Amino acid sequence: MDYNAFFPPHEGLRLKEIAVRLGAELSDEAFGDRRVRSIAPVSRAKQDQLCYILSRKNRDELLTCDAAAVICDESLKSIVPDHIPALICKNPHTIFAQAGELLHPSAMRPSAVTPEETGVSTSAHVDPTAKLEPGVIVEPFAVIGANVHIGSGTRIGPGAIIGAEVQIGRDCTIAGGASVLSALIGNGVIIHNGVRIGQDGFGYAPGPRGMIKIVQIGRVIIQDHVEIGANTTVDRGTMDDTVIGEGTKIDNQVQIGHNVHIGRHCGIVSKVGIAGSTRIGDGVMIGGAAGINGHITIGDGAQIAAMSGVVSDVPAGAKVGGTPARPIKHFLRDMADILARAEERDRKTGDKNV
Structure with missing residues (x-):
């Protein structure tokens, strides 16, 4: 090429x-x-x-x-x-x-629509109470709300929405079409196109005529050097905060529920779903399309195989896989047994058809 x-x-x-x-x-x-x-x-x-x-x-x-x-x-x-x-x-x-x-x-970093542009585009809207340090770039049609603080070297992409009171550190990139609400963001953070940060968590209580919405008044805290892939969603906390630790890298189309705490330097692959109030330690690796139950703890350095269903606590350093997730050696042994039985069944079925 x-x-x-x-x-x-x-x-x-x-x-x-x-x-x-x-x-x-x-x-x-x-x-x-x-x-x-x-x-x-x-x-x-x-x-x-x-x-x-x-x-x-x-x-x-x-x-x-x-x-x-x-x-x-x-x-x-x-x-x-x-x-x-x-x-x-x-x-x-x-x-x-x-x-x-x-x-x-x-x-x-996500490509800029107008890479040569500096300063604030004339077609962007910046609330007069917002505070932008020197060197901030705001691309066309972005909206910056009241009392927002944005650090120097940060670029806000076209059509991005930064909600009132949000604070964004220095040298960050908020790509086109992203929305950041109810959030405090550190330095060197990359947020790709279409990411949604700080919307309601999924919280309801049973009522006489159906589910009653529980108010969500927490925040999202994103520490330094986090990267969040396209179309991922990070819900704000119910009363406490949703937290993503320093250096963690999150792929596209991941769902992170309210009050989740993710540690430092974790890797989370596409289509993972993490239910509310889960605690994930430092250095945890989660494979694609894994589902993580709410209100559980995953210890430091744990590894979770792709497409696993994690329903209970995972000890630090453990390697788990399958649904329900179990030690990876057990999961692989179970898979080998299933394949062996299937082959035996097919062999016997074939013998009868001869």
């Missing part, structure tokens, strides 16, 4: 400069002045692109590789073709991620 207009290549960084900035060792200094402009997969990388390998499984792909350099571990240097230098490091995946940020910084 050729370069595209959405994420154009860098003007060029020299390999030796990249090696220094990434803390990698360049295997052959003779290539130090080679300029790098982009990244690419191993199989089709060109002379101005970086790629990376993690195992010897990439050996065949290297036959068609013509990259500026290959990022790899010392143990894989021997399989890199002689005409391609290696950037040797202990953690190639991480170093490749950092290289991508160097070469394509604009791709690290």
Whole structure:
């Protein structure tokens, strides 16, 4: 695939400069002045692109590789073709991620509709009581409510809605069409297109003529360097707060219920649903489409497999899967038993039909 207009290549960084900035060792200094402009997969990388390998499984792909350099571990240097230098490091995946940020910084945040724009668009509405630090960008048709505070370096995308009294820190991105209500947001937070933060939690009490709405007067607290994917929803608390801890990364289309507390540096994949008042520790990883029951606790470092149904507490460090979720070894054993029985049934059925 050729370069595209959405994420154009860098003007060029020299390999030796990249090696220094990434803390990698360049295997052959003779290539130090080679300029790098982009990244690419191993199989089709060109002379101005970086790629990376993690195992010897990439050996065949290297036959068609013509990259500026290959990022790899010392143990894989021997399989890199002689005409391609290696950037040797202990953690190639991480170093490749950092290289991508160097070469394509604009791709690290939601794309701006008008990237050259500065200040407040004349077609945006900013309440006169709002306080915007210098360097804030507000794109067309965004609405900034009363008494909002926004820190320097933050960009509010087109059509975004920032409700009254909301506070947003510095160097944040609130992408187009997002709405942020009843929330306090830290620094370096990325909120993608269509995210909904701070709307009512789902709370009702039984009444003589049906369900009676319970008032939701809590907030959403989002700490520094959180990233929230497109069309995810984070409900505000009923009386206490919904909290998302520092450095946590949340994928698209995730539902986070009222009063949920999520710890620091968690990873939550697409279509996860977390019911109200659940407590999730630090460093928890939750696979796609998992459902988390309300009013339970998931301990630090726990891992939950995709499409699991978690109905009770999960201890710290545990790995669980299935519905209901159970220790992953038990789940895999159960699946193996089910498959074995199905194969036996099919074999017997086949014998009868002969």
